[in-house]
Amino acid sequence: MLDLKAIRDDPEAFRLGLARRGAAGELDGLLSLDERWRTLTVRVEELRAEQNRASREFGRASPEERENRIASLRSVSDELGRLEPELADAAAEVEAVLARLPNLPDPSVPDGETDEDNAVLREVGDRPELGFEPRDHVDLGLAIGGMDLERAARTSGSRFVYLLGPFVWLQLALLRYALDRATSRGFLPVIPPVLVREEAMYGTGFLPTDEAQIYVTRDDDLYLVGTSEVPLASLHQGEILEEGDLPLRYTGYSTCFRREAGAHGKDTRGMFRVHQFDKVEMFSFVRPEDSGEEHDLILSIEEELVGGLGLPYRVVNVCTGELGASATKKYDIEAWFPGQGRYREITSCSNTTDYQARRLETRVRREDGNRPVHTLNGTAVAMSRTIIAIVENHQRQDGSVALPESLHPYLPDDLRILRPRG
RNA sequence: GGGAGGGUGGCCGAGCGGACGAAGGCGUCGGUCUUGAAAACCGAUGGCGGGGCGACCCGCCCGUGGGUUCGAAUCCCACCCCUCCCGCCA
Numbered sequence: 001m002l003d004l005k006a007i008r009d010d011p012e013a014f015r016l017g018l019a020r021r022g023a024a025g026e027l028d029g030l031l032s033l034d035e036r037w038r039t040l041t042v043r044v045e046e047l048r049a050e051q052n053r054a055s056r057e058f059g060r061a062s063p064e065e066r067e068n069r070i071a072s073l074r075s076v077s078d079e080l081g082r083l084e085p086e087l088a089d090a091a092a093e094v095e096a097v098l099a100r101l102p103n104l105p106d107p108s109v110p111d112g113e114t115d116e117d118n119a120v121l122r123e124v125g126d127r128p129e130l131g132f133e134p135r136d137h138v139d140l141g142l143a144i145g146g147m148d149l150e151r152a153a154r155t156s157g158s159r160f161v162y163l164l165g166p167f168v169w170l171q172l173a174l175l176r177y178a179l180d181r182a183t184s185r186g187f188l189p190v191i192p193p194v195l196v197r198e199e200a201m202y203g204t205g206f207l208p209t210d211e212a213q214i215y216v217t218r219d220d221d222l223y224l225v226g227t228s229e230v231p232l233a234s235l236h237q238g239e240i241l242e243e244g245d246l247p248l249r250y251t252g253y254s255t256c257f258r259r260e261a262g263a264h265g266k267d268t269r270g271m272f273r274v275h276q277f278d279k280v281e282m283f284s285f286v287r288p289e290d291s292g293e294e295h296d297l298i299l300s301i302e303e304e305l306v307g308g309l310g311l312p313y314r315v316v317n318v319c320t321g322e323l324g325a326s327a328t329k330k331y332d333i334e335a336w337f338p339g340q341g342r343y344r345e346i347t348s349c350s351n352t353t354d355y356q357a358r359r360l361e362t363r364v365r366r367e368d369g370n371r372p373v374h375t376l377n378g379t380a381v382a383m384s385r386t387i388i389a390i391v392e393n394h395q396r397q398d399g400s401v402a403l404p405e406s407l408h409p410y411l412p413d414d415l416r417i418l419r420p421r422g
Numbered sequence: 423g424g425g426a427g428g429g430u431g432g433c434c435g436a437g438c439g440g441a442c443g444a445a446g447g448c449g450u451c452g453g454u455c456u457u458g459a460a461a462a463c464c465g466a467u468g469g470c471g472g473g474g475c476g477a478c479c480c481g482c483c484c485g486u487g488g489g490u491u492c493g494a495a496u497c498c499c500a501c502c503c504c505u506c507c508c509g510c511c512a
Contacts, residue, residue, distance in 0.1 A: 045481040073492040
């Protein structure tokens with residue numbers, strides 16, 4: 001949510017920022033709705049003040065006097081009865097428009113529509129020189145016995161997977177690997193609820209914008225989260241935090257559910273894009289002036305995690321067209337996937353400034369008043385894609401995969417090399 | 423799932439149609455006193471929004487949303503949440 005008062009004070013700044021995201025069209029409408037709301041507010045509050053004054057006197061009045069006063073009180077009450085619904089409508093309209101406006105992009109974000117417009121900041125690590133035609137994760141995973149896609153399709157449909165044996169151990173090793181590194185940097189591990197109320201989805205900015213991507217339960221009005229960002233951000237909903245308690249850092253492990261509507265035909269092979277996967281996420285609540293620095297910290301942890309797995313990657317500054325509604329700026333780490341012959345997103349971190357905090361009413365107590373905190377989120381490890389990247393990058397001619405040393409402490413002793421069966 | 427009782431300020435807790443943003447206590451912060459501290463005493467202590475250049479003024483908030491009423495923390499309805507008992511259950 002943008003700051004309505006700030007929009008009033010400097011509409012042109014918002015017009016410019018929103019225009020970069022193709023969302024400036026609603027601004028004039030918003031300003032006139034706001035004008036109407038304020039006019040009505042002034043009138044309604046005058047009437048209420050009068051009613052309160054008269055009502056206080058009424059309490060002291062004698063029974064005879066009361067009879068005389070009821071008529072004038074009723075006329076005030078009647079006018080309020082007419083105006084209050086108008087005021088409520090105006091407020092709801094302002095709210096509805098405001099809720100749809102995305103966060104302003106940071107000046108350093110490149111303009112653009114698709115991932116081809118993202119700015120590549122750096123490439124790190126050498127792509128593996130395999131000396132043979134690389135197999136993709138489906139061929140490798142099936143041979144190793146780490147996954148079953150056909151039976152998953154029979155059970156649940158396309159874009160689902162049974163992880164089996166070696167890939168299960170690998171995923172659990174990745175979990176410990178990610179948690180160890182995140183907690184060593186001060187992030188508290190959390191296993192959050194994955195079914196959440198509408199307010200949590202709204203508060204994090206996934207509703208109303210991304211409704212088509214979200215699974216909803218039929219009888220309970222609960223939403224399945226697409227990322228633990230949602231319950232982590234909601235952890236301090238409605239709270240006023242003490243400045244000395246910030247930053248608050250959490251790392252959540254959860255399953256993530258995504259409908260992938262509109263992705264028909266995209267990444268249909270294997271488990272690169274699935275409806276359900278597990279992910280370790282980092283989430284920070286910080287003082288407003290610290291969010292830029294925190295964003296760099298989260299990115300550096302992500303680079304450490306990806307780099308530590310021996311995966312070649314590049315860092316991109318995501319363009320305006322690819323930003324989520326709540327983000328002012330987003331870095332993606334794209335790992336090299338030999339099976340696809342290109343870089344693909346494997347982690348992502350966003351600075352959402354005060355956008356989510358304003359919706360969730362998470363504030364910090366300050367001398368000069370309570371202000372929304374800033375929130376940030378970033379992937380520690382997205383399990384399915386990371387498993388894919390590992391097996392594709394560390395594959396060997398015979399179809400075996402040498403797992404990176406950084407995972408050895410977390411793996412069963414006989415599983416440092418994944419071998420094709422039979 | 424069945425039954426019972428509850429949700430009031432940072433916390434505890436009174437209020438159960440009219441002067442209530444709400445008694446009292448605790449906590450916190452100032453002050454008096456003291457060599458210092460404690461105790462005692464005095465005072466201050468919520469959030470959100472609107473208006474005004476401003477000192478300020480006004481409105482809203484007693485789980486949430488509706489309703490009754492000239493007037494609702496208080497009465498009615500729906501929903502949410504918590505606690506206890508029974509049943510079921512990882």
